[in-house]
Amino acid sequence: MSEQDEMDDPILAALALSVDPVAPPPALRERILGAAREGAEVVPLRRQPVRPGRLRLPLSAVAAIIVVALGAGFLVGQTIGHGTPPASTQSTHFSLQGHGPLSTVSASAVDIKSEGVAIVTFSGLPELPPGKVYEVWLITPSNRADAAGVFVPGAGGDATFAVRKSLAGYSLMAVTIEAGPSGVSAPTQQPQIYGTVT
Amino acid sequence: MRVRNAPDQEVAAALAAREEAALAELYDRYGGLAYSLALRILGDTGRAEDVVQESFLKLWNGAARFDASRGSLRAWLTTAVRNRSIDLLRGRSLHERRELALKPEVIASSPGPEEEAAGSMEREAVLAALGTLPDEQREAVTLAYFGGFTQAEVAELAGVPLSTIKGRMRLALEKLGAYLRDRGLVDV
Numbered sequence: 001m002s003e004q005d006e007m008d009d010p011i012l013a014a015l016a017l018s019v020d021p022v023a024p025p026p027a028l029r030e031r032i033l034g035a036a037r038e039g040a041e042v043v044p045l046r047r048q049p050v051r052p053g054r055l056r057l058p059l060s061a062v063a064a065i066i067v068v069a070l071g072a073g074f075l076v077g078q079t080i081g082h083g084t085p086p087a088s089t090q091s092t093h094f095s096l097q098g099h100g101p102l103s104t105v106s107a108s109a110v111d112i113k114s115e116g117v118a119i120v121t122f123s124g125l126p127e128l129p130p131g132k133v134y135e136v137w138l139i140t141p142s143n144r145a146d147a148a149g150v151f152v153p154g155a156g157g158d159a160t161f162a163v164r165k166s167l168a169g170y171s172l173m174a175v176t177i178e179a180g181p182s183g184v185s186a187p188t189q190q191p192q193i194y195g196t197v198t
Numbered sequence: 199m200r201v202r203n204a205p206d207q208e209v210a211a212a213l214a215a216r217e218e219a220a221l222a223e224l225y226d227r228y229g230g231l232a233y234s235l236a237l238r239i240l241g242d243t244g245r246a247e248d249v250v251q252e253s254f255l256k257l258w259n260g261a262a263r264f265d266a267s268r269g270s271l272r273a274w275l276t277t278a279v280r281n282r283s284i285d286l287l288r289g290r291s292l293h294e295r296r297e298l299a300l301k302p303e304v305i306a307s308s309p310g311p312e313e314e315a316a317g318s319m320e321r322e323a324v325l326a327a328l329g330t331l332p333d334e335q336r337e338a339v340t341l342a343y344f345g346g347f348t349q350a351e352v353a354e355l356a357g358v359p360l361s362t363i364k365g366r367m368r369l370a371l372e373k374l375g376a377y378l379r380d381r382g383l384v385d386v
Binding site: 011013014017018019020021022025031032033036037095171172194195 | 218222225231234235238241242243244273276277293320321324325327328371374383
């Protein structure tokens with residue numbers, strides 16, 4: 001089969017076995033079996049990546065689109081009295097995932113850039129040992145971890161946490177379990193909940 | 199055909215015969231690995247699910263052409279997952295791809311006791327093999343496999359000549375190969 005022709009160097013491919021084991025969502029199994037049952041040949045991805053440069057238009061067409069868009073934006077702005085950029089430029093979404101013993105944890109984050117606040121909604125958080133808190137870290141590309149606050153989840157393992165600072169310049173958001181009630185100034189363990197800031 | 203614990207060739211034959219039980223068996227064997235790999239590369243649960251679904255269905259639809267002499271179903275599946283994940287990564291910036299590939303060694307380098315206990319023997323062997331490499335060799339193979347970077351891109355990121363990266367990759371693969379072959383772990 002063609003996919004077998006594409007196999008990586010078997011030594012390099014062995015790195016697949018080194019990944020941190022994470023249990024897939026239980027619904028994924030049925031989703032795959034259901035799609036096979038329905039005879040799906042190609043499964044469209046729900047979310048396509050942004051591929052810069054895929055849309056190729058002549059410069060004149062690009063210029064025309066820009067002129068029309070700017071004109072429309074000006075008219076809309078005049079009509080509704082807002083000079084703010086589109087919502088898509090004001091906020092971004094990303095996710096965090098637990099690994100290892102915290103693989104039940106998932107979180108979705110909304111970075112409201114215009115406000116300098118990110119709201120993170122966690123689920124599946126295990127109960128904390130006595131005297132401990134979850135501490136949120138913002139990590140720079142040079143691996144400096146800045147504390148962003150602490151929280152304690154509710155009885156159901158859910159929590160909503162607000163990061164009250166801009167995420168600009170950070171590449172990762174991570175969570176560790178630290179001593180309460182105020183957390184620590186530097187993480188004392190390898191993060192097992194983390195996600196890429198976008 | 200009974201597929202529970204059957205060898206790859208029999209599972210592939212059952213897949214080709216459109217036996218749903220074979221797909222279920224394959225998922226039960228390797229669904230966790232496929233998802234973990236996609237999530238490791240992409241860092242996004244939704245996209246990881248999509249990649250796993252797409253990869254299993256590719257295998258479902260292409261099983262008739264499976265040749266066990268050229269590799270295991272697990273190797274085929276992880277290759278499909280890895281390649282599709284890298285395809286999706288290519289829409290992201292080099293910086294983000296690098297961060298994802300190398301994440302997140304922010305504090306310590308040794309795994310905790312829970313992680314060690316949870317890992318399979320194979321995983322521990324591969325991690326141990328990686329642990330034998332000097333940092334620059336480990337980074338080169340990690341960027342290549344998990345980030346999909348070419349050797350030229352790895353050289354650019356590291357700020358060293360391409361010939362240096364080629365040398366690091368060759369040495370790293372030789373060492374990994376020797377370590378893994380000793381433990382019968384070459385074909386994933």
